[in-house]
Amino acid sequence: MFSILVSSEVxxxxxxxxxxxxxxQLVDRSRPYLGKFxxxxxYMKSLEDYKEVIQQWLLQLAENKGFQSGIYYKEELVGMIGIHPIDWAAKMTAIGYWLAEEHQGKGIITDCCQKVMQICFEEYELNRLEIRCDPANKRSRAIPKRLGFIQEGVLREAMNQNGQYRDSVVYGILKSEYKESL
Incomplete structure (x- = not known):
C-alpha cells in the first residue's frame, strides 16, 4: 500500500x-465549504461516484501519470492531495489539494505540498510544478506563496463554479528554484 509519512501526525x-x-462522508459534511471553491x-453525490473516481485514481498511478492520496491527520482522513496527470514530455504537472475547514491553520497542507514537491522534483525528476487557486480562496493562495512559487498570471474565467465562470490564479516553481530554497 502506498503510504508516505509527512510528519509524526500526518x-x-x-x-x-x-x-x-x-x-x-468527509466531502459530504464539508460540502458547503468545499463547494465554494x-x-x-x-457532482460527487453518492458512494458510487467515489468508487468510480477512486478507480480513475488507481489507473492514473498504474499508468505512471501521478497519484492522488488521502491526507490523514492523527489517523483521520481530513483531505486530499495529488498531482494532475504528468506531462512527461514537458516534465511538468500541477499539485491539487483540499482540506476540511476544521483542520485548516495547522500547517497540514503546507507540509503535504512540501512532500509532494520533493517527490516530483527528486524522484520523478520533473522540471516544473504549478498550483492553481480560486482568487477568492485566500488560504489556498497562501500555500504556494509560502513554498516559493511565483504568481505567473490569472487565467480568466477558467473555472465553471456552479454556473458562474471564475478566474484561476496560476503559481509556478521550477526545479532550479526549488533547489535554491533547500
Missing amino acids: ELRLMQQKNSHEIF LPWVK
Missing part, C-alpha cells in the same frame, strides 16, 4: 475502494 495514503465511504464537489 500521512499520505493511496485511496482504495475500501476508502470510498470514508471520503464520501471546487467545481467537482456538486
Whole structure:
C-alpha cells in the first residue's frame, strides 16, 4: 500500500475502494465549504461516484501519470492531495489539494505540498510544478506563496463554479528554484 509519512501526525495514503465511504462522508459534511471553491464537489453525490473516481485514481498511478492520496491527520482522513496527470514530455504537472475547514491553520497542507514537491522534483525528476487557486480562496493562495512559487498570471474565467465562470490564479516553481530554497 502506498503510504508516505509527512510528519509524526500526518500521512499520505493511496485511496482504495475500501476508502470510498470514508471520503464520501468527509466531502459530504464539508460540502458547503468545499463547494465554494471546487467545481467537482456538486457532482460527487453518492458512494458510487467515489468508487468510480477512486478507480480513475488507481489507473492514473498504474499508468505512471501521478497519484492522488488521502491526507490523514492523527489517523483521520481530513483531505486530499495529488498531482494532475504528468506531462512527461514537458516534465511538468500541477499539485491539487483540499482540506476540511476544521483542520485548516495547522500547517497540514503546507507540509503535504512540501512532500509532494520533493517527490516530483527528486524522484520523478520533473522540471516544473504549478498550483492553481480560486482568487477568492485566500488560504489556498497562501500555500504556494509560502513554498516559493511565483504568481505567473490569472487565467480568466477558467473555472465553471456552479454556473458562474471564475478566474484561476496560476503559481509556478521550477526545479532550479526549488533547489535554491533547500
